[in-house]
Amino acid sequence: DIQMTQSPSLLSASVGDRVTLSCKASQNIYKYLNWYQQKLGEAPKLLIYYTNSLQTGIPSRFSGSGSGTDYTLTISSLQPEDVATYFCQQYNSWYTFGAGTKLELK
Amino acid sequence: EVQLVETGGGLVQPGRSLKLSCVVSGFTFSSYWMYWIRQAPGKGLEWVSSINPDGGNTYYPDSVKGRFTVSRDNAENTVYLQMNSLRSEDTATYYCAKPYYDGTYYYGWFAYWGQGTLVTVSS
Secondary structure, eight states, X not given: OOOEEEEOSEEEEOTTOOEEEEEEESSOOTTOEEEEEEOTTSOXXXXXXXXXXEOTTOOTTEEEEEETTEEXXXXXXXXXXXXXXXXXXXXXXXXXXXXXXXXXXX | OOEEEEEOOEEEOTTOOEEEEEEEESSOGGXXXXXXXXXXXXXXXXXXXXXXXXXXXXXXXXXXXXXXXXXXXXXXXXXXXXEOSOOGGGOEEEEEEEEEEOSSOEEEEEEEEOOXXXXXXXX
């Protein structure tokens, strides 16, 4: 099974900051990597698919990159509404999710 | 508008059974693979099951294989999850989710989720 490790587990940042979240796979997942945002009490929301494709309706301040085992979600200028938990998900072999990064305002 | 609505959650004793339903609308249900994904309280997400469009192929992770059964009724636009021999570690919010389909291929990302239904396994 492919394991997904996200870091950090908790991130504090200020409005306007550039924020980088990391996700590492236990083996090469060939860019089959998605990112979701989940706000308290809500279902996950797809942000990025196939490493760097922005889902329709998602602000352009969100971007994704990576290859092999290492992937990154970047928020170019943090907004208050971005406070949430972010999950990565691989689909190279079945489907596994990371444990999440909780993003809070400093 | 695509909608997925899960029902059937609740409090159940260990070892007992529960059946979840997910009714969908806004897309051609019979053309889509469907998925169940769960989230334990305060934890991450875990894929629980997949079913192909005609219901003839189903897949599960080892954590639920042999205990959970996914099925569907394309006439009723509904996918089900029968959960048997429930354990405390099955306590979670259960979501149904729809993958992306471009008319030829299905892709492993989920743009549409239901609101979830909470299953609590406890004596």
